[in-house]
Amino acid sequence: QEYLVESGGGLLQDGGSLRLSCVVSALPLSRYSLAWFRKSPGKVREFVAGIDWRYGRTRYAAFAEGRFAISRDDAEKTGSLQMNALKPEDTAVYYCAADQNGDLGLVEKFGMRYFGKGTLVTVSP
Numbered sequence: 001q002e003y004l005v006e007s008g009g010g011l012l013q014d015g016g017s018l019r020l021s022c023v024v025s026a027l028p029l030s031r032y033s034l035a036w037f038r039k040s041p042g043k044v045r046e047f048v049a050g051i052d053w054r055y056g057r058t059r060y061a062a063f064a065e066g067r068f069a070i071s072r073d074d075a076e077k078t079g080s081l082q083m084n085a086l087k088p089e090d091t092a093v094y095y096c097a098a099d100q101n102g103d104l105g106l107v108e109k110f111g112m113r114y115f116g117k118g119t120l121v122t123v124s125p
Contacts, residue, residue, distance in 0.1 A: 002116070003027050004096045008080075009119030016086050020119060022079040022096030027114065029053075033099055034072050034079040035107055037115070038092035047108040048094070049081060059104035063090075086123045093118040 008020040022034065035050035049060045049070040058070055069082040079096060099112035 001026060003114045004098060004116035006094065006096045006116045006119040009094065009121045011122045011124065012086060013124050014088060017084045018086060018121060020081040020094055022116060024077045024098060027098055029077045030074040031100060033102055033104065033107060035097045035112055036070060036081045037095045037097055040092040050104040050107050052102045052104055054102050057104065059108065088123045088125050091121060091123050093120050
């Protein structure tokens with residue numbers, strides 16, 4: 001069963017903006033933290049941003065701070081990642097993830113239980 005389905009990826013130029021969306025199914029989103037991870041060719045998967053379920057606190061990787069913004073809508077059971085000032089090094093498959101763990105520090109280090117299949121973002125120079 002697909003619990004998380006991402007959309008919104010695409011090809012764009014250096015400096016552009018993109019908004020990724022994640023639809024959550026069969027999970028009580030109001031009790032799950034959401035996060036975005038990414039994986040570039042030849043690199044390990046890395047944490048991008050997360051938002052916890054209890055307080056709506058956010059956490060960002062250093063490279064995402066100030067450029068990306070994560071949000072969630074529990075009523076619509078969706079999450080999103082607004083990405084601005086994109087760079088070629090942001091090229092990656094972006095994954096939406098969910099977990100009951102509310103500690104985003106642990107989420108960043110160890111990942112989450114549920115992952116979507118990902119959406120490809122390609123930023124050209």
